Amino acid sequence: MNLVIREALLAFRRAPLLSTLSVTTIAFSLFVVGLFGLVAVNLQQALRDVAERVEIVTYLLPGTPIETILLAEKDIETFPEVQGAAYVSEDEALRRARRELVEFRDVLRELERNPLPASIEVRLKPRFRDAEHVNEVAERLRGFGFVDDVRFGRDWVENVDRLRQIAAAVGLVVGAAFAAVAIIIIGTTIRMAVLQRSREIAIMRLVGATDGFIRRPFLLQGALKGMLGGLVAVGLSYGAYALIDRWLIHAAFFSREQAVAIVGFGMLIGFFGSAASVGRHLRRV
Amino acid sequence: MIKFTNVFKAFPKGGLALKDVSFHIAKGEFVFLTGHSGAGKSTVLKLIYAEEPVTSGEVRVSGFNLAELRRKAVPMLRRRLGIVFQDFRLLEDRTAEENVAFALEVTGARRSSIPARVMRVLTQVGLAAKAQAYPRELSGGEQQRVAIARALVNEPTVLLADEPTGNLDERATRGVFQLLRDINASGTAVVMATHDLDLVRQAPYRVIELQEGALVYDSAVDDSRDQAASP
Numbered sequence: 001m002n003l004v005i006r007e008a009l010l011a012f013r014r015a016p017l018l019s020t021l022s023v024t025t026i027a028f029s030l031f032v033v034g035l036f037g038l039v040a041v042n043l044q045q046a047l048r049d050v051a052e053r054v055e056i057v058t059y060l061l062p063g064t065p066i067e068t069i070l071l072a073e074k075d076i077e078t079f080p081e082v083q084g085a086a087y088v089s090e091d092e093a094l095r096r097a098r099r100e101l102v103e104f105r106d107v108l109r110e111l112e113r114n115p116l117p118a119s120i121e122v123r124l125k126p127r128f129r130d131a132e133h134v135n136e137v138a139e140r141l142r143g144f145g146f147v148d149d150v151r152f153g154r155d156w157v158e159n160v161d162r163l164r165q166i167a168a169a170v171g172l173v174v175g176a177a178f179a180a181v182a183i184i185i186i187g188t189t190i191r192m193a194v195l196q197r198s199r200e201i202a203i204m205r206l207v208g209a210t211d212g213f214i215r216r217p218f219l220l221q222g223a224l225k226g227m228l229g230g231l232v233a234v235g236l237s238y239g240a241y242a243l244i245d246r247w248l249i250h251a252a253f254f255s256r257e258q259a260v261a262i263v264g265f266g267m268l269i270g271f272f273g274s275a276a277s278v279g280r281h282l283r284r285v
Numbered sequence: 286m287i288k289f290t291n292v293f294k295a296f297p298k299g300g301l302a303l304k305d306v307s308f309h310i311a312k313g314e315f316v317f318l319t320g321h322s323g324a325g326k327s328t329v330l331k332l333i334y335a336e337e338p339v340t341s342g343e344v345r346v347s348g349f350n351l352a353e354l355r356r357k358a359v360p361m362l363r364r365r366l367g368i369v370f371q372d373f374r375l376l377e378d379r380t381a382e383e384n385v386a387f388a389l390e391v392t393g394a395r396r397s398s399i400p401a402r403v404m405r406v407l408t409q410v411g412l413a414a415k416a417q418a419y420p421r422e423l424s425g426g427e428q429q430r431v432a433i434a435r436a437l438v439n440e441p442t443v444l445l446a447d448e449p450t451g452n453l454d455e456r457a458t459r460g461v462f463q464l465l466r467d468i469n470a471s472g473t474a475v476v477m478a479t480h481d482l483d484l485v486r487q488a489p490y491r492v493i494e495l496q497e498g499a500l501v502y503d504s505a506v507d508d509s510r511d512q513a514a515s516p
Contacts, residue, residue: 003390014378203374206334207435208364209391210357 007217022189026229029182030266034237036178040171045252050160051129056122056138056152064146081128081137090118131161183269190222190273194281211282218278226270230263286312292342302328304498315469317485318478320495326478330445334366335359347442364392367436367444371451373428375420381431382416388435406434426457446477
């Protein structure tokens with residue numbers, strides 16, 4: 001077996017308590033980051049669901065020929081922001097109203113003439129579902145001569161927008177703070193492991209080991225601890241998610257990439273934490 | 286082999302640990318470095334194995350000029366030296382054999398050659414039977430033998446020993462000292478710092494004495510001068 005790997009693994013065997021302690025510390029630090037990540041992921045999902053309902057309804061003047069409408073529908077679908085446009089005829093509008101507005105079913109049934117206008121319902125692509133783009137598209141739709149009115153929940157869209165901004169800002173600040181705390185705690189843990197072996201490092205240097213030779217097992221070990229910690233953290237997060245999903249609210253879990261990112265984050269902190277600690281230690285002895 | 290020329294060493298907090306020390310140790314020599322605690326014996330050794338930088342003057346060791354030695358080259362210098370301490374400095378969680386092998390592994394020695402070389406030096410120091418023992422299972426004398434084996438395994442040209450018998454009883458002291466003499470007899474220079482004057486008197490080796498950082502006596506220089514002066 002490679003000497004570096006052997007030395008790195010030996011350290012786990014020689015100091016099982018400290019190694020377990022550091023992996024546990026790393027795991028819980030990353031678990032906190034993971035929990036926050038779960039909140040962020042679910043908040044994002046919720047906002048996406050809400051934004052899903054952003055829709056621009058274009059009411060048409062009565063008597064607009066169907067050919068004109070279908071042509072316009074095609075035209076609208078070529079807008080870069082538009083995901084899809086659907087024509088809703090007057091009859092269809094009435095059928096829907098009868099189906100959805102149960103309280104008024106009798107009133108609607110007894111109508112002699114259909115008072116509902118035909119419309120084109122326009123849905124935007126996910127990344128354009130904000131106030132600015134919605135306004136822009138609405139403005140463009142108003143330009144069609146046969147359009148009577150364009151409606152979209154202006155307040156609704158703006159609120160969703162603001163919520164999204166708040167979520168992003170809070171996510172960034174709190175996420176960065178949690179990540180910083182994790183980095184500090186993990187760095188300290190790794191430093192303890194290095195200090196615990198300072199006598200050994202001194203002896204290595206005495207018998208002619210190069211700095212690189214001394215450093216490599218520590219780097220590997222740091223990365224391994226970070227990775228193990230990350231895996232445990234993802235496991236703990238999954239446990240938390242499963243509990244919440246089962247007993248509280250229906251929630252989403254990390255995608256595979258996000259889970260891998262947490263483990264990778266642990267590995268990176270372990271690696272660079274070790275590099276910093278050993279480097280500092282070697283410079284001093 | 287080892288040459289000090291007008292060497293000064295300042296303590297980091299002021300004061301001098303060594304004052305104008307000059308001497309030359311030839312290949313294969315056995316030299317006692319004596320003096321009271323704090324006289325500068327350990328400092329001399331630390332300068333030789335580049336643990337501390339020289340403040341002024343020149344130190345040459347085995348072809349290296351230490352003033353010009355870069356940090357990266359220090360391990361190369363140390364691989365040519367064997368170093369033994371009063372407190373043995375063994376890795377507690379490795380067996381005698383692993384401790385010795387370790388000194389070879391760090392130099393990148395060929396893996397297949399290691400076991401045989403380790404066994405050879407352990408036999409040389411009389412510990413072949415205890416190769417599998419951990420330091421805590423060995424007596425002080427035995428631990429020092431393991432340390433000596435570790436120092437020898439890279440076939441150094443010089444063995445530096447800083448109070449190697451300081452922690453040992455009389456019997457173990459005699460054994461370790463005899464071992465150092467045998468090593469010297471086979472051609473390795475030995476520089477042994479000690480304040481055990483009984484030991485110094487036992488053997489006809491060169492003595493360098495330090496006092497408060499200054500070299501006050503060097504038997505190689507002073508005795509030949511005495512002989513020249515006497516009729």
